[in-house]
Amino acid sequence: MRVILCEEIKLNLKSLLIWGLSVGGMGLVCILLYQSMQGDMKEMADAFSNMGAFSDAFGMSTLSIATLEGYFATEVGTVHGLGSAMFAAITAIGILSKEEEGHTGEFLFSLPVSRNKIMAAKGICVLLLLIAFTIICAILYLTGFAVLGEELSYKEFFIFMASQFVMNIEIAAICFGISSLSGKNRMGIGLGIALFFYLYDLMGRVVPDMKDYLFLGPYSYANASEIFSGTERPVLSFVTGYFIIIFVVLSSFIFYNKRDLAS
Numbered sequence: 001m002r003v004i005l006c007e008e009i010k011l012n013l014k015s016l017l018i019w020g021l022s023v024g025g026m027g028l029v030c031i032l033l034y035q036s037m038q039g040d041m042k043e044m045a046d047a048f049s050n051m052g053a054f055s056d057a058f059g060m061s062t063l064s065i066a067t068l069e070g071y072f073a074t075e076v077g078t079v080h081g082l083g084s085a086m087f088a089a090i091t092a093i094g095i096l097s098k099e100e101e102g103h104t105g106e107f108l109f110s111l112p113v114s115r116n117k118i119m120a121a122k123g124i125c126v127l128l129l130l131i132a133f134t135i136i137c138a139i140l141y142l143t144g145f146a147v148l149g150e151e152l153s154y155k156e157f158f159i160f161m162a163s164q165f166v167m168n169i170e171i172a173a174i175c176f177g178i179s180s181l182s183g184k185n186r187m188g189i190g191l192g193i194a195l196f197f198y199l200y201d202l203m204g205r206v207v208p209d210m211k212d213y214l215f216l217g218p219y220s221y222a223n224a225s226e227i228f229s230g231t232e233r234p235v236l237s238f239v240t241g242y243f244i245i246i247f248v249v250l251s252s253f254i255f256y257n258k259r260d261l262a263s
Contacts, residue, residue: 001117008125012091020133023083024140027076031144034071068150069228072141073160077224080137080164085194085218088168091129092175093190095122096256097182115257119180123249126172134165153228160227166241167222171197173245180252181259215240 096119138161145152175190201219204210214220214237221237 001113001121004113004118004121005125008095008122009128012125012129015087015091016129016132016136019083019087020136021140023080023087023133024137026079026083027137028140028144030075030079031072031141032147034068034150035148068145068148068152069156070225072152072157073224073228076141077160081167081219081222081224082194082198084133084137084164084168085171085198086191087133088126088130088172089175089190089194090187092126092172093179093187094185095126095176096179097185116253119253119256123176126176127169130165130168130172134161134168137161156228156230160222160224163222163227166238167218170218170241170245173248177248177252177255180256 138158141157171194174193178186178189197217197219200217201214201223204214204217204220215234218241221234221241
């Protein structure tokens with residue numbers, strides 16, 4: 001099991017570095033641009049805060065983009081939210097199915113290792129990659145704050161990063177489940193799932209009738225504007241998210257063990 005885990009980490013290390021440095025790098029650039037744009041931001045903040053549904057969707061009605069916290073929540077929060085979700089999706093969507101699609105299953109399934117251990121190793125690999133991705137991005141963002149010499153509420157910052165991490169686990173769990181059912185790499189579906197959840201949350205904050213159902217999406221408890229504005233944490237969203245993670249992962253083990261796997 002440990003050999004499989006180490007091999008999976010090696011295979012995904014390049015992808016981790018590319019995605020982590022790309023998403024974290026874009027966030028870092030956005031942070032470094034803050035001071036040069038600060039003067040213009042003050043003039044734009046009032047206009048953006050009064051744009052109705054658009055302001056609500058991106059949190060500009062509760063936070064001012066003229067402040068570092070408001071700027072980070074609306075700009076970097078969006079970049080990290082989308083980028084991390086896509087990384088989680090593409091990492092998990094093919095972690096199991098690639099063995100059948102690449103015809104490497106004949107060797108893997110012949111090893112004296114149970115399917116449960118194979119799945120556990122691959123699942124742990126996804127978890128470790130998400131942890132590493134989150135750490136890389138957090139370090140880059142904190143580097144940006146240090147370079148600017150600006151003070152940020154670190155409590156809210158770490159709550160945001162932790163919430164995003166849980167959100168990524170939920171998206172990865174769903175894609176892991178799909179990977180256990182499919183014999184082909186469904187990367188397009190994985191990216192579609194990440195984008196769907198983002199758009200679902202965006203629409204839920206714009207359309208009044210959808211607000212009561214926001215808790216069904218993982219972005220509902222990882223929204224940067226709500227975290228940095230001190231809004232009460234949505235307990236129902238967290239409970240729903242944890243339930244989905246546990247249910248999907250357990251179901252994945254059950255279905256994968258019953259499937260006739262192609263070699």
